[in-house]
Amino acid sequence: MEERRKMRILFVDSDEDLRSFCSEVLTGAGYSVELASSGTEAYWKLKETSFDLVITDIKLKGMDGLGLYLDTLKIYSHMKEKFLFMTEDSCSDFESQSVITRLNEKYLLKPFDIKELLKKVEALTGANLSAFFAMYRGLDENRRMERRLCWAEDCKVFEDGSEVPRPFTQTADISKHGVRIRYMGTPLRQEDTVYISVKWLSVESRALVVWSREINDLEAASGLKLFDPVTAASLSKVLQNRKTFIPPLVSREEGN
Structure with a gap:
């Protein structure tokens, strides 16, 4: 090593x-x-x-x-x-x-x-x-076994009962059933339910917080499992407008 x-x-x-x-x-x-x-x-x-x-x-x-x-x-x-x-x-x-x-x-x-x-x-x-x-073998059922597109776009994420979204939130990658986000503040609580809105893709869905972690003293990241899948038309829009590739292997904690 x-x-x-x-x-x-x-x-x-x-x-x-x-x-x-x-x-x-x-x-x-x-x-x-x-x-x-x-x-x-x-x-x-x-x-x-x-x-x-x-x-x-x-x-x-x-x-x-x-x-x-x-x-x-x-x-x-x-x-x-x-x-x-x-x-x-x-x-x-x-x-x-x-x-x-x-x-x-x-x-x-x-x-x-x-x-x-x-x-x-x-x-x-x-x-x-x-x-x-x-390190990345034996992932649980929450792992997204599908192609993910590396793609950054502003979005809004609301915790249950809150009318104020997490500040400065962006997507990091997206797939049919999940999205990875970065945002300011403390990490979202694992297994909580949130609401995410990505206007550019017409994505409006409740989502399960599969994992969360601190990136630094100011930022955090989370993996969300979408209740409503992203449409094929929306994913095609990403492919046509962004440079895309398969995101990295993820750890058991970062299963989404």
Whole structure:
């Protein structure tokens, strides 16, 4: 475990939500993670310090992912097999995927399953994440065994008997039968019933608080199991308007 914690990963993507989300997952798996929003920023970070792995999107402002890779090899030839590219399954990215394949490098198609990301990272860093994966086995019946879309949108959550919603509440991910939220204040009580409203998706439903935890001194997060499922039309709206991917494995306490 100690050896893995010393491994450093540079994650490069222009999407702030994706950077934050993947950083949380990789940090939880025991890696030290640095973030960059552009190829140029990533290049300067690489010049200043060493990394065991670089995970980068192909499409970046200024210097793109392939440019970052080629310029990095000019100063660090040992990084040749220490890049993992992210690319979309679209015609515009087919040429880049072909180049990556010829270079014998690895890539992930967006949207991707977080398990696939972790397995590729495990292989490229030589770490053993079996203990990390084992933490998430045997989840109870409240676990959402369905695809979740990482998606941030303002919403309102009312506790039973209250006419005042929790302040500064946003969704973190959403699926047909559940939603993960972040908000200001103390954690909601587990197994309480709340009411959630997400206007942009026309979601109005009572929900069960499956789990709750503190994020920091000011914020908390909860997983809600919806009494009324989100419609297929609403989920399609998310897919059409947001960058989406499968959220991470969750612990027994974070079953929703």
